[in-house]
Amino acid sequence: MSLTSRTATFHPAGPLRGELTAPADKAVSHRAAIFAAMSEQPVHVTNYLDAADTNSTLEAVRRLGATVTPGAAPGEYVIAGVGLDGPRELDAPIDVGNSGTLLRFLPGWLGGQVGRRWTLDGDESIRRRPIDRIRVPLEQMGADLRARDGRLAPFDVVGRPLHGITYALPVASAQVKSCVLIAGMVAAGETAVVEPAPSRDHTERLLTRAGVALRRAGDTITVTRPARFGLDAVRVPGDPSSAAFHVAAALLVPGSRIVVRDMAANWGRVGFYSILRRMGAELGGELETPATASPDSEPVIDLEVVAGGLRGTTVEADEVPLAIDELPLVALLGCFAEGETVVRGARELRVKETDRIATVVEGLQAQGARIEATDDGFVVQGTGGLPGGGVMRSHGDHRLAMLGAVAGLASRDGVTVDGMDAAVVSYPGFEADLAGLTR
Ligand code: S3P
Secondary structure, three states, X not given: OOOOOOEEEEOOOOOOEEEEEOOEOHHHHHHXXXXXXXXXXXXXXXXXXOOHHHHHHHXXXXXXXXXXXXXXXXXXXXXXOOOOOOOOOOOOOEEOOOOHHHHHHHHHHHOOOOOOEEEEEOOOOHHHOOOHHHHHHHHHOOOEEEEEOOOEEEEEEEOOOOEOOEEEXXXXXXXXXXXXXXXHHXXXXXEEEEOOOOOOOHHHHHHHHOOOOOEEEOOEEEEOOOOOOOOOEEEOOEOHHHHHHHHHHHHHOOOOEEEEEEEEOOOOOOHHHHHHHHOOOEEEOOOOOHHHOOOOXXXXXXXXXXXXXXXXXXXXXXXXXXXXXXXHHHHHXXXXXXXEEEEOOOHHHHHOOOOHHHHHHHHHHOOOOEEEEEOOEEEEEOOOOOOOOOEEEOOOOHHHHHHHHHHHHHOOOOEXXXXXXXXHHOOOOHHHHHHHHHO
């Protein structure tokens, strides 16, 4: 999205009380729409996220030829896809808006459509985000991607016959992993992706649900083109990354007690909640573990959160992919915790919607936090609180905007967020939900 500047001031609040249904998950929503578009049978999607990012995906699949019919309930759609080989060629660019997931997923599918071409583009944040991470494996598979400076949007995808490869991911990224697996579904032969560390596996679960012969052995996932690709129904669970903002606020504002309903507990998504428990947070609800994971469905839980003192912790590289979008909140919580909080091995934060190491550190320093950036993370000295009183700029980054709101609620003097509108990217109802808990 473009940089906007609606400001909103968040004042210190009384305790958060009550229940919140977690908003629909962004990652599963993107996948539901894209896999439905690739499907040969209509897919009944429920609880699809109504937010700017996921609406970009619905619009993209519509333009590629899928029929998207809204149902009676909010977030309900029947999506009639075009099949693995059916996306329509387009004259005008596909606008991914602010969505890195859409930007990285579509080329996997479109890159294998022989004789057709597309241009992908997005907002100013998207134009700064690297696509060489997908260009490299896709070109090894035979694809033709023509990017600005070899690594940036706008870029052209020229469909070519693809063949399977074995690709060792240089960074643990669910987006890149998914892109290569999707390309593997339209490629000849077998495609294998080797993960340096586990990352969220929504793609693997949904493809398994659809009957795709997808195998995992240790750190390697293999896929081949299915004879027929068809999903039946996808119910999108609640988003643990969106709920994390309210959870953090409830932990920090004394006297709070909330329950978050219908939250996805997929072990690839709940690293933040394990970090919280290590920091001493009182959380009720059973998180999934690799040992209890289902291969083809998404578990949901009700999570109870009670405010309480926290202690500092160290987040190491292997935990980073499992908590990647929540690390800004770890920085904020570290300000309130006893002792030092360190995040390392998180260089990926530098290529998110903003350079989230720089923007989080700048934003929290402006509120009086003792936080320093490192090359691949940050170090926070807990001071038992946050003075606040400053302006926190979102830089158009939805998670920065919501971080500022939570910081304001828990601060002594309040925080003014410049660019609060950015929250519409993943969570348009954020301010209303927060107000509902602080009423
Ligand atoms: C996502 C994966 C993560 C995450 C992003 C959504 C996904 O990105 O930050 O918000 O839907 O797969 P990376 O896989 O690039 O780390």
